[in-house]
Amino acid sequence: MDSLEILDEKLTECPANSEDAGRSSVCEGCPGQTLCRMQGGADPDQEIIDVRMGAIKHKVLILSGKGGVGKSTVAYLLSLALARCQSSKVGVVDLDICGPSIPKLFNVENQPIVQSPYGWKPLVSPNEDVKVMSVGSMLDSDTTSVIFRGPRKTGLIKRFLKDTFWGKLDFLICDTPPGTSDEHMAIVKLLKNVKPDGAILVTTPQEVAVATIKKEISFCRKMGVAVLGLVENMSGLVCPCCKETSEVFPGRGVVSLAESHNIPILGSLPMDPKVTECCENDRNPLENYPESPTVQGIMEISSRLIGLVNNG
Amino acid sequence: MNCPGTGSDQAGKSTACQGCPNQNVCATKPKGPDPDVGDITEKMSKIKHKLIILSGKGGVGKSTFTAHLAHGLSSDNDKQIGVLDVDICGPSLPKIFGVEGEQVHQSGSGWSPVYVDDNLSLMSVGFLLSKADEAVIWRGPKKNGMIKQFLRDVDWGEIDYLLIDTPPGTSDEHLSIAQYLKESDVDGAIVITTPQEVALLDVRKEITFCRKVDLPIIGVVENMSSFVCPKCKVSTQIFPASTGGGQKMAEDMNVPFLGSLPLDPRIGKCCDEGKSFLTEVPDSPATQAYKQIMSKIVEYCTKRNENRESDSGEMKTN
Numbered sequence: 001m002d003s004l005e006i007l008d009e010k011l012t013e014c015p016a017n018s019e020d021a022g023r024s025s026v027c028e029g030c031p032g033q034t035l036c037r038m039q040g041g042a043d044p045d046q047e048i049i050d051v052r053m054g055a056i057k058h059k060v061l062i063l064s065g066k067g068g069v070g071k072s073t074v075a076y077l078l079s080l081a082l083a084r085c086q087s088s089k090v091g092v093v094d095l096d097i098c099g100p101s102i103p104k105l106f107n108v109e110n111q112p113i114v115q116s117p118y119g120w121k122p123l124v125s126p127n128e129d130v131k132v133m134s135v136g137s138m139l140d141s142d143t144t145s146v147i148f149r150g151p152r153k154t155g156l157i158k159r160f161l162k163d164t165f166w167g168k169l170d171f172l173i174c175d176t177p178p179g180t181s182d183e184h185m186a187i188v189k190l191l192k193n194v195k196p197d198g199a200i201l202v203t204t205p206q207e208v209a210v211a212t213i214k215k216e217i218s219f220c221r222k223m224g225v226a227v228l229g230l231v232e233n234m235s236g237l238v239c240p241c242c243k244e245t246s247e248v249f250p251g252r253g254v255v256s257l258a259e260s261h262n263i264p265i266l267g268s269l270p271m272d273p274k275v276t277e278c279c280e281n282d283r284n285p286l287e288n289y290p291e292s293p294t295v296q297g298i299m300e301i302s303s304r305l306i307g308l309v310n311n312g
Numbered sequence: 313m314n315c316p317g318t319g320s321d322q323a324g325k326s327t328a329c330q331g332c333p334n335q336n337v338c339a340t341k342p343k344g345p346d347p348d349v350g351d352i353t354e355k356m357s358k359i360k361h362k363l364i365i366l367s368g369k370g371g372v373g374k375s376t377f378t379a380h381l382a383h384g385l386s387s388d389n390d391k392q393i394g395v396l397d398v399d400i401c402g403p404s405l406p407k408i409f410g411v412e413g414e415q416v417h418q419s420g421s422g423w424s425p426v427y428v429d430d431n432l433s434l435m436s437v438g439f440l441l442s443k444a445d446e447a448v449i450w451r452g453p454k455k456n457g458m459i460k461q462f463l464r465d466v467d468w469g470e471i472d473y474l475l476i477d478t479p480p481g482t483s484d485e486h487l488s489i490a491q492y493l494k495e496s497d498v499d500g501a502i503v504i505t506t507p508q509e510v511a512l513l514d515v516r517k518e519i520t521f522c523r524k525v526d527l528p529i530i531g532v533v534e535n536m537s538s539f540v541c542p543k544c545k546v547s548t549q550i551f552p553a554s555t556g557g558g559q560k561m562a563e564d565m566n567v568p569f570l571g572s573l574p575l576d577p578r579i580g581k582c583c584d585e586g587k588s589f590l591t592e593v594p595d596s597p598a599t600q601a602y603k604q605i606m607s608k609i610v611e612y613c614t615k616r617n618e619n620r621e622s623d624s625g626e627m628k629t630n
Contacts, residue, residue, distance in 0.1 A: 014449055032452070145314070149487060215446065
């Protein structure tokens with residue numbers, strides 16, 4: 001039996017991204033120590049990634065500690081809004097290797113990824129011409145599971161950045177899975193030389209979700225990623241029958257979190273069943289329901305984001 | 313394409329290993345049975361039923377379901393229930409059970425879980441953090457190490473049910489649970505989904521994962537099926553079942569469908585306050601739905617026990 005160890009700040013942070021990878025005292029006893037020692041040091045692929053990413057003006061991570069708060073949906077709606085309303089050239093990279101939602105949302109299911117002389121050609125969504133890359137587009141069928149351990153997920157994420165012919169873009173939106181693990185450490189490490197603009201943190205109102213956002217803020221602080229702001233998703237539901245707004249996930253934590261951590265709230269997005277239906281049925285919600293409060297909300301968030309990244 | 317398992321004979325040598333950054337480590341490390349698996353199997357042998365709650369998708373209500381299943385099972389005071397939270401990066405269960413800030417203690421027989429009630433205990437990484445807001449930024453191998461410690465070193469005692477709550481996905485945590493418990497006769501997995509296709513896409517993958525690692529599937533639960541407007545009482549599908557929802561998906565994937573749970577905003581409120589929704593709002597349709605699903609799960613476990621007894625010819629008390 002191992003001794004019970006309280007995990008203080010030192011022990012909760014794996015130095016895998018640093019020169020100490022595998023060599024720090026924290027690494028003693030870690031099952032990944034050998035791997036980190038072998039992989040530590042300069043990465044020859046980094047130069048190629050720096051060139052590819054250097055052609056992209058703004059790199060924004062969409063993060064949340066909690067699953068199911070709508071990161072992918074926010075990534076989708078935000079990229080549509082940036083492309084449509086801000087006339088930006090946008091790409092979206094799906095870093096959720098085990099549960100890739102992006103191909104479905106962007107209506108690029110069943111499209112194969114093609115190799116060109118310049119690299120993998122990202123798929124282009126018929127919704128606003130957004131470029132998309134996801135492992136979902138590499139699978140035989142939608143029941144195929146991707147059972148990768150951390151190193152293999154990290155390897156694939158690297159290829160998404162190194163081998164994809166993104167071209168010149170205004171924005172690369174990086175959709176992430178929930179948590180603070182391999183995928184998150186990988187993207188921060190791979191983008192470190194090209195200085196990503198920062199992260200948008202998505203949460204829902206209830207405390208269980210807000211509690212994990214605090215961990216995500218802690219992650220950003222430890223990894224040197226700027227927090228651009230918070231998006232409160234599923235802030236309420238407008239009943240299609242009586243038009244009254246009801247709380248589905250009650251809670252007031254987002255406002256106090258924003259105040260206590262001095263983070264701007266970029267916007268709140270209520271749930272609109274019409275927008276959800278668009279996402280399910282390959283229709284562009286910005287085109288079909290421009291008057292929806294959710295669509296209005298994401299358009300405001302996109303213009304706030306433009307303001308932040310251009311002033312930063 | 314899938315990882316053969318870091319402990320398998322093919323580790324590092326399979327075609328699936330080509331290009332994996334871990335390939336050299338897997339190929340060169342000494343093989344042989346993991347001695348800890350024996351310790352884990354022995355510990356698990358004192359637990360009558362082991363259930364794993366899974367979903368490919370995040371935010372469908374795995375932890376909420378796990379907690380309420382535990383509350384429901386522990387309402388029988390003769391039953392002892394344990395809950396293990398293997399979501400290392402986003403441990404929700406201490407909050408949902410109302411035991412945030414509690415301490416885990418170590419004794420000669422192992423780590424003592426935190427008692428939520430006399431007959432309901434919980435272990436989570438959340439109890440090991442010096443600060444609740446601290447992010448646990450660990451790669452897969454370190455997470456696996458913690459999960460192994462939880463399975464090997466927590467002294468549950470002789471309990472009737474151990475419920476294992478997992479994070480979303482089909483990665484390190486899930487492979488580790490499957491690997492470490494492969495000789496522990498896990499009763500099965502309960503797979504949670506919400507009705508919309510974006511969720512079902514991930515959940516189908518989870519069912520495929522269960523089949524690949526020979527984990528029996530008890531059934532699918534569809535959560536957040538509908539929302540009843542508290543003002544006009546009209547039911548709305550927040551997450552539309554555009555492709556038939558959880559029930560159709562279960563039929564297509566040839567797994568049992570255990571039932572649907574409506575979305576009652578009081579569930580989220582109870583989770584935030586660390587209370588049992590089943591006790592706080594006993595007349596909600598959601599409470600009735602939970603109870604019906606629970607009874608199907610108990611029936612499955614009881615039948616499985618009876619089949620095992622008749623196969624082995626031994627008498628066991630249940």
